[in-house]
Amino acid sequence: MVAVISVLVLFAGTHYPKLSIGTPGDGPDKILHFLAFATVTVLLRISGITGGAASTLVLVGGLAILDEVTQEIPGLGRSFDPLDLVADFGGIIVALAWIAALGPDRSGPDWFRTGQDRRIASLVLLLASPVNWLHLAIATSLGAMLGGVFLGVAGRNPIVGPVTMVVVGAAAGGIAGLVACLESGRRHATDRMDREQRCLNCLEPNGCPRCETCGGGYRGPSDRHIPSRRIAMVATLWTIGSAMLLFGGYLLLMTRSSDRSWMGTAVRRYDALGLNFEMMVDATLLGLVGAFVVHRSRRRMSRIAARYGIECLRCGHDLQGLPEQPEPRCPECGEAFVADSGVPDVAARRESEEHGER
Ligand SMILES: [Zn+2]
Ligand SMILES: [Zn+2]
Incomplete structure (x- = not known):
């Protein structure tokens, strides 16, 4: 509301x-x-x-x-x-x-989707307060101001005008400020959610009568972790690679355009649309690539999560049929994991998670 x-x-x-x-x-x-x-x-x-x-x-x-x-x-x-x-x-x-x-991504094992539900619930909890909207707005404006001043002063160049540089800097700074504030706020919201044991679906504190009909409920953090450093690295490489590809494509077009007349005409026509428009096109292309990379990394995470406890996530060693241990570790590389203790109410949880979709 x-x-x-x-x-x-x-x-x-x-x-x-x-x-x-x-x-x-x-x-x-x-x-x-x-x-x-x-x-x-x-x-x-x-x-x-x-x-x-x-x-x-x-x-x-x-x-x-x-x-x-x-x-x-x-x-x-x-x-x-x-x-x-x-x-x-x-x-x-x-x-x-x-x-x-x-x-929300509906694939992956229960504990993995619970983690996502917790993430979304804490965001919703964060955004439910008008004061937090104010905080986010302040962080965004502060970032925009810093970024705008920085690029306006340090980014002087003969090709792109100063006003455009200030706008680009402000946009980048604003997004950075917003993301930083959102992330720290989300952590606070997660703490609050855990402290008050709020329902992941309706966000009411646990045991509230309204929650008995919502079908959700509070679920705590999982003790299972996916090593995500490699995924983040792959995603970063992909993003840098596609930015360079885009840049290289432009260079290639520029150098080849003198060979064929239709290409030269196309490049001149595109140039005539203005640098401002071209930068917008770049932002769209890179924005789409970024979204795609993030989507792919999350898919990867859920596929890796599905193998949790079945094989070692670090070395790929088969973990099935190992004797029970108090603190299970991979016999090959010693990576700790959490054994599947057989969750009794899997069906009930799956049902509640369908209600929890937002
Ligand atoms: Zn509820
Ligand atoms: Zn291992």
Whole structure:
């Protein structure tokens, strides 16, 4: 409820000035379009009022078209620009891709999905408080201010104008501030959830009468851990690799464009769209690659989680049929693991987890 109100306030904030205040003709307006619509999409999607990903796309997409068409109204001094629409949709699609990549993944064993449910529940608990929204907003603005000043001062260069640099720096700094604040806040929320034994579904403290009908319940942290350093490294390499591939592709196009005339024309046409638009296209491509990499890493995690206790996650040694030990370790490499003690209410938990879907 609070989230919905905050969304509406933020939505009004991001939407109205853009309609009335004309952005300078050659400013970073494509990047701003991209950011504004990415933000609106994220807020609307997590608030749940727009339903699933497809309906959010249709709704925010419709808003983007409406926004652009209403600029034709005489007196506003603005005109319909199809490139703005492209930027809007770039932002919407990247935002939806990230939400899909970070959303609940229903694969993997019970304890693994419980971990994800706990993560989501603590986020919901965090965002249920208006004060926390304020904290997040402050962290975002602070990051944006620092990033904007930093790139505006240190990032002076002959190709990209200073205003665009400030906007890019502010965007990067703002996202960094937001993520840092969200992560530390989520940890506090997790502590609070564990202290008060809150239901992962309805977030009521344990034993609350309302919770008896919600089918959820509190579940504590798992003592099982997946070694994730290698997955993170693979993901980082993938991201760097694809950024370099994109850059290399541009270079190749530039050098080859003199050979074939159609290529040269295409490059010149693309260049004519403006650096600002090109940066927006790069942001869209890299945003999609990033979301894909995150999605793949999470899939990997759940596949690895499914092998937990069956084989050693460090050396791959078969752990089945080992004699019972008080502190089981892999006989090959000595990696500790938690033996499957046979959870009695697996069926009940699976049922409650289906209710817990958000
Ligand atoms: Zn409950
Ligand atoms: Zn081992």
